[in-house]
Amino acid sequence: MTHAPWPAPYSPQPLDATVTIPASKSLTNRYLVLAALADGECRLRAPLQSRDSELMVGALRALGAVIREVPGSGSAPDLVVTPVPAGTPVDAVVDCGLAGTVMRFVPPLAALLRGPVTFDGDTAARVRPMAPIVAALQGLGVRVAGAEDGFMPFTVHGTGSVEGGHVAIDAGASSQFVSAMLLVAARFGQGLHLEHTGESVPSVDHISMTVEVLRSLGVEVDDSTPRHWIVQPGPIAAFDVELEQDLSNAGPFLAAALATRGTVRIPNWPAETTQVGAKWREILPQFGATVTLADGVLTVTGGPDILGVDIADTSELAPSTAALCALASTPSRLRGIAHLRGHETDRLAALVAEINALGGNAVETEDGLIINPAPLHGGLFRSYEDHRMATAGAIIGLAVPGVEVDDIATTSKTMPAFPRMWASMVAQTAAAG
Numbered sequence: 448m449t450h451a452p453w454p455a456p457y458s459p460q461p462l463d464a465t466v467t468i469p470a471s472k473s474l475t476n477r478y479l480v481l482a483a484l485a486d487g488e489c490r491l492r493a494p495l496q497s498r499d500s501e502l503m504v505g506a507l508r509a510l511g512a513v514i515r516e517v518p519g520s521g522s523a524p525d526l527v528v529t530p531v532p533a534g535t536p537v538d539a540v541v542d543c544g545l546a547g548t549v550m551r552f553v554p555p556l557a558a559l560l561r562g563p564v565t566f567d568g569d570t571a572a573r574v575r576p577m578a579p580i581v582a583a584l585q586g587l588g589v590r591v592a593g594a595e596d597g598f599m600p601f602t603v604h605g606t607g608s609v610e611g612g613h614v615a616i617d618a619g620a621s622s623q624f625v626s627a628m629l630l631v632a633a634r635f636g637q638g639l640h641l642e643h644t645g646e647s648v649p650s651v652d653h654i655s656m657t658v659e660v661l662r663s664l665g666v667e668v669d670d671s672t673p674r675h676w677i678v679q680p681g682p683i684a685a686f687d688v689e690l691e692q693d694l695s696n697a698g699p700f701l702a703a704a705l706a707t708r709g710t711v712r713i714p715n716w717p718a719e720t721t722q723v724g725a726k727w728r729e730i731l732p733q734f735g736a737t738v739t740l741a742d743g744v745l746t747v748t749g750g751p752d753i754l755g756v757d758i759a760d761t762s763e764l765a766p767s768t769a770a771l772c773a774l775a776s777t778p779s780r781l782r783g784i785a786h787l788r789g790h791e792t793d794r795l796a797a798l799v800a801e802i803n804a805l806g807g808n809a810v811e812t813e814d815g816l817i818i819n820p821a822p823l824h825g826g827l828f829r830s831y832e833d834h835r836m837a838t839a840g841a842i843i844g845l846a847v848p849g850v851e852v853d854d855i856a857t858t859s860k861t862m863p864a865f866p867r868m869w870a871s872m873v874a875q876t877a878a879a880g
Contacts, residue, residue, distance in 0.1 A: 450853065450854045450856055452852065452853050453851060453852045453853075453866065454844075454850075455828075455840060455843070455845070455851060456841075456844065456845065456869060456873040457844060457845060457846075457849075457850075458707045458709075458845045458846075458873050458876065459848075460709075461707050461709030461710070461749070461876070462704060462707045462709030462710065462711055462872065462873065462875075462876045463875065463876050464700075464709075464710075464711050464872040464873075464876055465711075465875070466697075466700045466711060466713055466868060466872055467713070467715070468693055468694075468696055468697045468700070468713060468862075469497070469523075469693060469696065470493055470494050470495040470691065470692055470693060471495065471691050471693040471695075471696075471722055472495050472499050472500060472548070472693055472696075472861045473548070473653060473656060473693075473695075473722065473723075474660070474722070475491065475495040475500050475690055476499065476503045476546075476548040476549070477626070477656070477657060477660055478494075478686070478688060478690070479500070479503050479504065479507060479514075479528065480507070481660065481661075481664060481686075482512070482526075483507045483510070483512040483530050483531050483556060484531070484559075484630075484634055484683050485528075485530050485664070485682075485683045485684065485686065486530070486682040486684060486685055487530070487684075487685030488527060488529050488530075488685060489528045489530070489685050489687065489688075490525055490527050490528075490686075490687040490688070491526040491528070491688060492519055492525045492687070492688065492689040492690065493519055493521050493525070493689055493690050494523070494525070494526050495690065495693065495861065496523050496863065497862060498860045498861075499544070499860050502542060502543060502544045502546045503546065503548065503549050503552075505541075505542060506541045506543070506549050506553045507531070507553070509537075509540070509541055510531055510535070510539060510541075510553070510557060510560060510564065511531040511532075511537060511560070512529065512530060512531045513528070513529035514526055514527070514528050515528075531556075533559045533560070533608060533634060534559070534560065534561055534608060535560050535561065536561045536562050537557070537560040537561065537562040537605070538562045538563055538564075539557075539562075539563075539564045539565070540564075540565045540567065541557075541564060541565065542567065542568060543566055543568035543569075543572055544572065544860075545568060545569045545575075545791055546568075546860070547575065547623050548623065550566060550568060550572060550575065550599060551580055551621070551623040551626075551627040552626065552627045552630055554566060554580055554581075554591075554603050554627070555583075555584065555609075555627055555628055555630070556630075557605055558584055558589045558605045558609050558631075559607070559608060559609055559631065561605055561606060561607040562605060564602065564603045564605065565600060565602040566601055566602070566603070567600035568599055569832070571791065571832055572599060573599050573600070574598060575598070575789060575791075576597060576598070576620045576621065577594065577597055577598055577599055577601070578594070578597030579617060579618055579620065579621075579624040580624055580627055581594040581597065581601065583614050583624070583627075583628050584603065586614040586615070587609055587610065587611060587614055587635070588609070588610065589603065589604070589605065589606075589609060590604040591603055591604070592604065608636060609634075609636065610636040610637055611635025611636050611639045611680065612639070612640065614639070614640070614641060614642070615642040615643075616628075616642075616644065617643065617644050618645065619643075619645035619646065619647065619648065619649070620786055621649065621650070621789065622649055622650040622651060622654050623653070625641065625657075626654055626656075628641050629641065629654075629658065629661060629668065629676055629678055630657060632678035632680075633661070633679065633680055633682070633683055634680070635678075638677070638678045638679045638680040638681075639677070639678045640678075641676045641677075642674060643674040644674075649783070649784070649786040650723065650760070650763070650786070652721070652722075652723040652726075652762070653762075654670075654676075655721055656721035656723075658676070660721070663686075664684045664686055665681070665682065666678060666679075666681065666683060667679040691717050691720060691722065692713075692715060692716075693722070693724065693861065693862070694716075694717075694720065694723075694724025694725055694727065695722065695723060695724040695763050695764060696724070696861055696862050697713050697716075697724055697727065698768075698838075699767050699839075699842055699869075700868075700869075700872060701727050701731060702731075702767050702770060703842060703845055704749045705731065705735070705750070705753050705774075706749070706753075706771070706774055706843075706846045707749065707845055707846065708749040708751065710746060710747065710749075711746075711872070712744050712746045712747075713744070713745045714744045715743055716745035718740070718743075723762055724764065726761070726764060727745075727764070728740065728745070730756075730758060730761065733756045734754050734756055734775065735749070735750030735751075735752060735754040736750055737750070752776050753771055753774050753776060754775060754777055755772065755775040755776070755777035755778045755818075755820070756768075756772065756775070756780075756781075757782070758781055758782070759782040759783040760783040760784065761781055761784060762787075765781055765784050765787055765794065765798075765816075765835075766794060766798060766835040766836055766839040767839055769781060769802065769816060769818060770839040770840075770842035770843050772809075772816070772818040773802045773805075773823065773843060774823070774842075774846050774847075776820055778817065778818070778819045779816075779817070779818045779819075780812075780816070780818075781815040781818075782812075782815045783814055784815045784816075785814040785815070791831070791832065791834070791836075791860075792831035792832065792833045794833065794835070795811050795815070795816060797831050797836055798816060798836070799816065800829070801829055801836070801840065802843075804826055804828070804829075805824060805825070805828065805843065805847065805850065806824045807821050808820070823843065823847045824849070825847060825848055825849020825850050825851075826849065826850065826851070828840030828844070828850055828853070829853045829854075830852055830854045830857050832854065834858045834861055834862070834865075836857075837854065837855050837857050837865075840852040841855070
Protein backbone atom coordinates (compact mmCIF):
# COMPACT_ATOMS: atom_id res chain seq x y z
CA MET A 448 0.00 0.00 0.00
CA THR A 449 1.29 3.45 -0.94
CA HIS A 450 0.83 6.21 1.63
CA ALA A 451 0.91 9.94 1.02
CA PRO A 452 3.90 11.50 2.80
CA TRP A 453 3.02 13.09 6.14
CA PRO A 454 4.29 16.68 6.54
CA ALA A 455 5.93 16.60 9.96
CA PRO A 456 4.75 19.59 12.04
CA TYR A 457 7.47 22.21 12.40
CA SER A 458 7.57 24.29 15.58
CA PRO A 459 9.62 27.49 15.34
CA GLN A 460 8.75 28.32 18.95
CA PRO A 461 9.39 26.32 22.14
CA LEU A 462 6.68 23.79 22.90
CA ASP A 463 4.64 24.02 26.08
CA ALA A 464 2.39 20.97 26.19
CA THR A 465 0.98 18.17 28.34
CA VAL A 466 0.59 14.73 26.74
CA THR A 467 -1.06 11.54 28.03
CA ILE A 468 0.41 8.33 26.61
CA PRO A 469 -1.50 5.06 25.92
CA ALA A 470 -0.68 1.83 27.75
CA SER A 471 2.55 -0.11 27.47
CA LYS A 472 2.78 -2.56 24.57
CA SER A 473 5.39 -4.65 26.37
CA LEU A 474 3.23 -5.04 29.48
CA THR A 475 -0.04 -5.48 27.57
CA ASN A 476 1.29 -8.37 25.49
CA ARG A 477 3.04 -10.05 28.42
CA TYR A 478 -0.12 -9.93 30.52
CA LEU A 479 -2.20 -11.22 27.60
CA VAL A 480 0.02 -14.31 27.27
CA LEU A 481 -0.07 -14.90 31.02
CA ALA A 482 -3.85 -14.46 31.09
CA ALA A 483 -4.13 -17.25 28.53
CA LEU A 484 -2.13 -19.49 30.90
CA ALA A 485 -3.56 -18.38 34.25
CA ASP A 486 -5.61 -20.46 36.67
CA GLY A 487 -8.72 -18.30 36.27
CA GLU A 488 -10.34 -15.42 34.45
CA CYS A 489 -8.18 -12.28 34.17
CA ARG A 490 -8.87 -8.62 33.49
CA LEU A 491 -6.55 -6.11 31.83
CA ARG A 492 -7.64 -2.55 32.56
CA ALA A 493 -6.83 0.23 30.09
CA PRO A 494 -4.70 -2.02 27.85
CA LEU A 495 -3.02 -0.75 24.71
CA GLN A 496 -5.11 -0.70 21.56
CA SER A 497 -2.69 -1.02 18.66
CA ARG A 498 -1.79 -3.36 15.83
CA ASP A 499 0.67 -5.31 18.00
CA SER A 500 -1.84 -5.84 20.81
CA GLU A 501 -4.62 -6.70 18.34
CA LEU A 502 -2.34 -9.28 16.73
CA MET A 503 -1.67 -10.80 20.15
CA VAL A 504 -5.40 -10.95 20.92
CA GLY A 505 -5.98 -12.60 17.55
CA ALA A 506 -3.20 -15.13 18.14
CA LEU A 507 -4.52 -16.13 21.56
CA ARG A 508 -8.08 -16.41 20.29
CA ALA A 509 -6.80 -18.69 17.51
CA LEU A 510 -5.35 -20.94 20.23
CA GLY A 511 -8.62 -21.09 22.14
CA ALA A 512 -8.54 -18.20 24.62
CA VAL A 513 -11.79 -16.32 25.07
CA ILE A 514 -11.09 -12.57 25.10
CA ARG A 515 -13.94 -10.13 25.60
CA GLU A 516 -13.99 -6.35 25.49
CA VAL A 517 -15.89 -4.83 28.39
CA PRO A 518 -16.47 -1.19 29.36
CA GLY A 519 -13.58 0.32 31.32
CA SER A 520 -13.03 3.47 33.31
CA GLY A 521 -11.42 5.25 30.37
CA SER A 522 -12.17 5.72 26.69
CA ALA A 523 -10.77 2.29 25.74
CA PRO A 524 -12.40 -0.99 26.79
CA ASP A 525 -10.88 -3.43 29.27
CA LEU A 526 -10.10 -7.00 28.22
CA VAL A 527 -11.42 -10.02 30.12
CA VAL A 528 -9.55 -13.24 29.29
CA THR A 529 -10.65 -16.83 29.89
CA PRO A 530 -7.51 -18.98 29.70
CA VAL A 531 -6.76 -21.87 27.35
CA PRO A 532 -6.70 -25.24 29.16
CA ALA A 533 -3.40 -27.04 28.60
CA GLY A 534 -3.71 -29.82 26.05
CA THR A 535 -6.57 -28.15 24.15
CA PRO A 536 -6.92 -29.56 20.59
CA VAL A 537 -5.93 -26.94 18.02
CA ASP A 538 -5.32 -26.53 14.31
CA ALA A 539 -4.55 -22.88 13.69
CA VAL A 540 -2.62 -20.28 11.72
CA VAL A 541 -1.29 -17.29 13.66
CA ASP A 542 -0.73 -13.99 11.87
CA CYS A 543 2.21 -12.34 13.65
CA GLY A 544 2.22 -9.22 11.48
CA LEU A 545 5.50 -7.53 12.37
CA ALA A 546 5.06 -7.99 16.13
CA GLY A 547 8.14 -9.50 17.75
CA THR A 548 6.21 -10.27 20.92
CA VAL A 549 3.68 -12.34 18.97
CA MET A 550 6.15 -14.27 16.83
CA ARG A 551 8.41 -15.02 19.84
CA PHE A 552 5.99 -15.30 22.81
CA VAL A 553 3.21 -17.42 21.29
CA PRO A 554 5.06 -20.49 19.87
CA PRO A 555 6.01 -21.80 23.37
CA LEU A 556 2.36 -21.47 24.40
CA ALA A 557 1.27 -23.35 21.26
CA ALA A 558 3.58 -26.20 22.28
CA LEU A 559 1.33 -26.83 25.31
CA LEU A 560 -1.67 -27.59 23.07
CA ARG A 561 -2.47 -30.62 20.90
CA GLY A 562 -2.12 -30.08 17.17
CA PRO A 563 -0.39 -27.91 14.58
CA VAL A 564 -0.07 -24.14 14.85
CA THR A 565 1.54 -22.32 11.92
CA PHE A 566 3.23 -18.94 12.44
CA ASP A 567 3.67 -16.41 9.66
CA GLY A 568 3.59 -12.64 9.29
CA ASP A 569 4.35 -9.64 7.14
CA THR A 570 7.04 -9.88 4.49
CA ALA A 571 9.45 -7.98 6.73
CA ALA A 572 8.72 -10.42 9.57
CA ARG A 573 10.10 -13.29 7.53
CA VAL A 574 13.64 -11.95 7.98
CA ARG A 575 13.43 -11.41 11.75
CA PRO A 576 15.50 -13.97 13.70
CA MET A 577 13.52 -16.90 15.13
CA ALA A 578 16.15 -19.64 15.40
CA PRO A 579 16.64 -19.42 19.21
CA ILE A 580 12.92 -20.00 19.90
CA VAL A 581 12.86 -22.91 17.48
CA ALA A 582 16.04 -24.34 19.04
CA ALA A 583 14.64 -23.98 22.57
CA LEU A 584 11.41 -25.78 21.69
CA GLN A 585 13.23 -28.54 19.81
CA GLY A 586 15.64 -28.89 22.74
CA LEU A 587 12.60 -29.60 24.93
CA GLY A 588 11.31 -32.26 22.55
CA VAL A 589 8.76 -30.16 20.64
CA ARG A 590 8.49 -30.83 16.91
CA VAL A 591 8.82 -27.69 14.79
CA ALA A 592 8.53 -28.02 11.03
CA GLY A 593 9.66 -25.61 8.35
CA ALA A 594 12.11 -23.55 10.39
CA GLU A 595 15.32 -24.96 9.01
CA ASP A 596 16.43 -21.47 7.97
CA GLY A 597 15.58 -19.99 11.37
CA PHE A 598 12.78 -17.78 10.07
CA MET A 599 9.02 -17.83 9.66
CA PRO A 600 6.86 -19.46 8.43
CA PHE A 601 7.05 -22.57 10.58
CA THR A 602 4.65 -24.93 12.34
CA VAL A 603 4.69 -26.00 16.00
CA HIS A 604 3.26 -29.49 16.50
CA GLY A 605 2.16 -29.63 20.12
CA THR A 606 1.37 -32.90 21.88
CA GLY A 607 -0.57 -31.42 24.80
CA SER A 608 2.28 -30.86 27.23
CA VAL A 609 5.96 -29.96 27.50
CA GLU A 610 8.09 -31.71 30.09
CA GLY A 611 10.59 -28.84 30.40
CA GLY A 612 13.95 -29.12 32.11
CA HIS A 613 17.27 -27.61 31.02
CA VAL A 614 17.75 -25.98 27.63
CA ALA A 615 20.53 -23.73 26.32
CA ILE A 616 20.15 -21.09 23.60
CA ASP A 617 21.98 -18.05 22.30
CA ALA A 618 19.66 -15.10 22.90
CA GLY A 619 22.19 -12.52 21.73
CA ALA A 620 19.88 -11.29 18.96
CA SER A 621 16.95 -10.37 21.23
CA SER A 622 15.89 -10.46 24.87
CA GLN A 623 12.48 -11.62 23.61
CA PHE A 624 13.86 -15.15 23.21
CA VAL A 625 14.43 -15.33 26.96
CA SER A 626 11.12 -13.69 27.88
CA ALA A 627 9.22 -15.98 25.52
CA MET A 628 10.38 -19.12 27.31
CA LEU A 629 10.05 -17.65 30.81
CA LEU A 630 6.43 -16.58 30.29
CA VAL A 631 5.30 -20.15 29.63
CA ALA A 632 7.84 -22.08 31.72
CA ALA A 633 5.72 -22.51 34.87
CA ARG A 634 3.28 -24.60 32.83
CA PHE A 635 6.01 -27.07 31.80
CA GLY A 636 6.02 -30.35 33.73
CA GLN A 637 9.43 -29.76 35.32
CA GLY A 638 9.50 -26.00 34.88
CA LEU A 639 12.51 -24.66 33.02
CA HIS A 640 16.20 -24.02 33.47
CA LEU A 641 17.05 -21.64 30.61
CA GLU A 642 20.70 -20.96 29.90
CA HIS A 643 22.02 -18.24 27.59
CA THR A 644 25.22 -19.42 25.90
CA GLY A 645 26.30 -16.21 24.18
CA GLU A 646 28.24 -13.24 25.53
CA SER A 647 25.50 -10.82 26.48
CA VAL A 648 21.77 -10.41 26.09
CA PRO A 649 20.54 -7.06 24.75
CA SER A 650 17.72 -5.15 26.41
CA VAL A 651 18.05 -6.95 29.73
CA ASP A 652 15.51 -4.52 31.20
CA HIS A 653 12.83 -6.31 29.21
CA ILE A 654 13.83 -9.62 30.80
CA SER A 655 13.68 -7.99 34.23
CA MET A 656 10.17 -6.81 33.37
CA THR A 657 9.15 -10.37 32.50
CA VAL A 658 10.63 -11.77 35.71
CA GLU A 659 8.91 -9.16 37.90
CA VAL A 660 5.53 -9.70 36.24
CA LEU A 661 5.87 -13.47 36.74
CA ARG A 662 6.79 -13.05 40.40
CA SER A 663 3.81 -10.75 40.92
CA LEU A 664 1.59 -13.64 39.80
CA GLY A 665 3.15 -16.18 42.15
CA VAL A 666 5.65 -17.77 39.76
CA GLU A 667 8.99 -18.66 41.34
CA VAL A 668 11.90 -17.42 39.22
CA ASP A 669 15.57 -17.67 40.19
CA ASP A 670 17.75 -15.30 38.16
CA SER A 671 20.56 -15.04 40.70
CA THR A 672 23.12 -16.66 38.40
CA PRO A 673 24.06 -14.55 35.37
CA ARG A 674 22.76 -15.96 32.08
CA HIS A 675 20.64 -18.57 33.85
CA TRP A 676 16.92 -18.44 34.66
CA ILE A 677 15.20 -21.19 36.62
CA VAL A 678 11.40 -21.24 36.73
CA GLN A 679 9.63 -23.66 39.05
CA PRO A 680 6.51 -25.43 37.77
CA GLY A 681 3.24 -24.23 39.25
CA PRO A 682 0.12 -22.17 38.68
CA ILE A 683 -0.01 -18.64 37.29
CA ALA A 684 -2.41 -16.68 39.46
CA ALA A 685 -5.43 -15.03 37.89
CA PHE A 686 -5.16 -11.25 38.00
CA ASP A 687 -6.92 -7.92 37.61
CA VAL A 688 -4.35 -5.30 36.60
CA GLU A 689 -4.28 -1.72 35.34
CA LEU A 690 -1.64 -1.21 32.67
CA GLU A 691 1.03 1.48 32.93
CA GLN A 692 1.40 3.90 30.06
CA ASP A 693 4.11 3.09 27.52
CA LEU A 694 7.23 4.96 28.61
CA SER A 695 9.09 4.04 25.43
CA ASN A 696 6.31 5.63 23.39
CA ALA A 697 6.59 8.68 25.63
CA GLY A 698 10.11 9.18 24.29
CA PRO A 699 9.32 11.10 21.09
CA PHE A 700 7.11 13.54 23.03
CA LEU A 701 9.80 14.10 25.65
CA ALA A 702 12.40 14.52 22.91
CA ALA A 703 10.14 17.19 21.40
CA ALA A 704 10.91 19.41 24.39
CA LEU A 705 14.61 19.30 23.53
CA ALA A 706 14.08 19.69 19.78
CA THR A 707 12.18 22.95 20.34
CA ARG A 708 13.90 24.13 23.56
CA GLY A 709 10.48 23.91 25.19
CA THR A 710 8.66 21.98 27.91
CA VAL A 711 6.60 18.80 27.72
CA ARG A 712 4.80 17.23 30.69
CA ILE A 713 3.57 13.64 30.94
CA PRO A 714 1.19 12.86 33.83
CA ASN A 715 0.82 9.48 35.56
CA TRP A 716 4.50 8.67 35.27
CA PRO A 717 5.21 5.71 37.60
CA ALA A 718 7.63 6.29 40.47
CA GLU A 719 8.82 2.68 40.06
CA THR A 720 8.55 0.62 36.91
CA THR A 721 10.15 -2.26 35.01
CA GLN A 722 9.81 -0.48 31.65
CA VAL A 723 12.95 0.36 29.67
CA GLY A 724 11.42 3.78 28.96
CA ALA A 725 12.22 4.77 32.54
CA LYS A 726 15.72 5.41 31.18
CA TRP A 727 14.52 8.67 29.63
CA ARG A 728 15.03 10.25 33.05
CA GLU A 729 18.74 9.37 32.75
CA ILE A 730 19.20 9.90 29.02
CA LEU A 731 17.64 13.32 28.45
CA PRO A 732 19.73 15.25 31.04
CA GLN A 733 22.83 14.11 29.15
CA PHE A 734 21.48 16.07 26.17
CA GLY A 735 21.23 19.17 28.38
CA ALA A 736 17.58 18.88 29.42
CA THR A 737 16.10 19.50 32.86
CA VAL A 738 14.01 16.52 33.99
CA THR A 739 11.82 16.48 37.11
CA LEU A 740 9.23 14.09 38.51
CA ALA A 741 6.75 15.61 40.94
CA ASP A 742 3.26 14.49 41.93
CA GLY A 743 3.35 11.84 39.19
CA VAL A 744 4.10 14.34 36.42
CA LEU A 745 7.35 14.01 34.47
CA THR A 746 8.43 17.41 33.15
CA VAL A 747 11.17 17.80 30.56
CA THR A 748 12.52 21.20 29.55
CA GLY A 749 15.07 21.51 26.79
CA GLY A 750 18.27 23.44 27.34
CA PRO A 751 19.51 26.32 25.17
CA ASP A 752 21.43 23.76 23.10
CA ILE A 753 21.24 20.01 22.48
CA LEU A 754 24.49 18.45 23.63
CA GLY A 755 26.04 15.38 22.06
CA VAL A 756 26.07 12.17 24.12
CA ASP A 757 27.96 8.90 24.52
CA ILE A 758 25.42 6.29 25.66
CA ALA A 759 25.33 2.49 25.76
CA ASP A 760 22.37 0.13 25.24
CA THR A 761 19.51 2.49 24.44
CA SER A 762 17.66 -0.48 22.93
CA GLU A 763 14.24 0.49 21.52
CA LEU A 764 14.85 4.08 22.64
CA ALA A 765 17.70 4.38 20.10
CA PRO A 766 15.76 5.86 17.15
CA SER A 767 14.44 8.77 19.22
CA THR A 768 17.86 9.18 20.83
CA ALA A 769 19.51 9.20 17.39
CA ALA A 770 17.08 11.88 16.20
CA LEU A 771 18.25 14.13 19.04
CA CYS A 772 21.88 13.30 18.23
CA ALA A 773 21.24 14.50 14.67
CA LEU A 774 20.08 17.85 16.10
CA ALA A 775 22.94 18.14 18.61
CA SER A 776 25.72 20.72 18.45
CA THR A 777 28.51 18.26 19.37
CA PRO A 778 29.31 14.65 18.29
CA SER A 779 27.44 11.66 19.69
CA ARG A 780 28.07 7.95 19.93
CA LEU A 781 25.46 5.26 20.60
CA ARG A 782 26.96 1.91 21.65
CA GLY A 783 25.76 -1.60 22.47
CA ILE A 784 22.86 -1.66 20.01
CA ALA A 785 24.06 -4.06 17.31
CA HIS A 786 20.89 -6.13 17.89
CA LEU A 787 18.81 -3.33 16.36
CA ARG A 788 19.83 -4.72 12.97
CA GLY A 789 17.27 -7.49 13.60
CA HIS A 790 14.32 -5.36 14.67
CA GLU A 791 11.37 -4.28 12.47
CA THR A 792 14.04 -3.17 10.03
CA ASP A 793 17.83 -2.85 10.25
CA ARG A 794 17.49 0.26 12.40
CA LEU A 795 21.18 1.16 12.32
CA ALA A 796 21.38 1.19 8.53
CA ALA A 797 17.99 2.93 8.31
CA LEU A 798 18.95 5.71 10.74
CA VAL A 799 22.20 6.37 8.92
CA ALA A 800 20.45 6.49 5.54
CA GLU A 801 17.65 8.81 6.64
CA ILE A 802 19.70 11.19 8.79
CA ASN A 803 22.24 11.56 5.98
CA ALA A 804 19.47 12.06 3.40
CA LEU A 805 18.53 15.22 5.32
CA GLY A 806 22.11 16.49 5.26
CA GLY A 807 23.28 14.80 8.46
CA ASN A 808 26.56 13.07 9.22
CA ALA A 809 25.89 9.60 10.64
CA VAL A 810 28.01 6.48 10.29
CA GLU A 811 27.44 2.91 11.39
CA THR A 812 29.87 1.18 13.76
CA GLU A 813 30.09 -2.48 14.69
CA ASP A 814 27.72 -2.01 17.62
CA GLY A 815 26.03 1.33 17.06
CA LEU A 816 26.23 4.79 15.53
CA ILE A 817 28.42 7.88 15.44
CA ILE A 818 26.49 11.05 14.64
CA ASN A 819 28.32 14.32 14.06
CA PRO A 820 26.83 17.82 13.87
CA ALA A 821 25.71 18.90 10.42
CA PRO A 822 23.14 21.40 9.09
CA LEU A 823 19.94 19.54 8.27
CA HIS A 824 17.41 20.37 5.56
CA GLY A 825 13.92 19.22 4.67
CA GLY A 826 13.17 16.13 2.65
CA LEU A 827 11.58 12.69 2.78
CA PHE A 828 12.31 10.56 5.86
CA ARG A 829 11.55 6.90 5.18
CA SER A 830 10.04 4.74 7.92
CA TYR A 831 10.76 1.23 6.54
CA GLU A 832 7.42 0.08 8.04
CA ASP A 833 9.03 0.72 11.45
CA HIS A 834 7.06 2.74 13.98
CA ARG A 835 10.15 4.02 15.79
CA MET A 836 11.74 5.21 12.55
CA ALA A 837 8.56 7.16 11.79
CA THR A 838 8.59 8.90 15.17
CA ALA A 839 12.31 9.69 14.79
CA GLY A 840 11.44 11.56 11.59
CA ALA A 841 8.72 13.46 13.44
CA ILE A 842 11.23 14.60 16.09
CA ILE A 843 13.63 15.96 13.47
CA GLY A 844 10.72 17.62 11.67
CA LEU A 845 9.92 19.74 14.72
CA ALA A 846 13.29 21.47 14.36
CA VAL A 847 13.82 21.25 10.59
CA PRO A 848 11.17 22.69 8.26
CA GLY A 849 10.06 20.64 5.28
CA VAL A 850 10.55 17.11 6.66
CA GLU A 851 8.02 14.55 5.45
CA VAL A 852 7.61 11.01 6.81
CA ASP A 853 6.73 8.56 4.05
CA ASP A 854 4.43 6.32 6.14
CA ILE A 855 3.32 7.77 9.46
CA ALA A 856 0.54 5.14 9.58
CA THR A 857 3.15 2.57 10.62
CA THR A 858 2.96 4.10 14.12
CA SER A 859 -0.29 2.14 14.49
CA LYS A 860 1.94 -0.78 15.52
CA THR A 861 2.06 0.57 19.08
CA MET A 862 0.39 4.03 19.01
CA PRO A 863 -2.39 4.41 16.43
CA ALA A 864 -3.23 7.96 17.56
CA PHE A 865 0.35 9.22 17.17
CA PRO A 866 -0.26 11.67 14.27
CA ARG A 867 -3.22 13.23 16.09
CA MET A 868 -1.37 13.36 19.42
CA TRP A 869 1.69 14.94 17.77
CA ALA A 870 -0.38 17.61 16.04
CA SER A 871 -2.29 18.26 19.29
CA MET A 872 1.00 18.73 21.17
CA VAL A 873 2.11 21.40 18.70
CA ALA A 874 -1.35 22.98 18.68
CA GLN A 875 -1.32 23.37 22.49
CA THR A 876 1.64 25.69 22.14
CA ALA A 877 0.07 27.64 19.30
CA ALA A 878 -3.15 28.07 21.28
CA ALA A 879 -1.24 29.24 24.35
CA GLY A 880 0.64 31.76 22.26
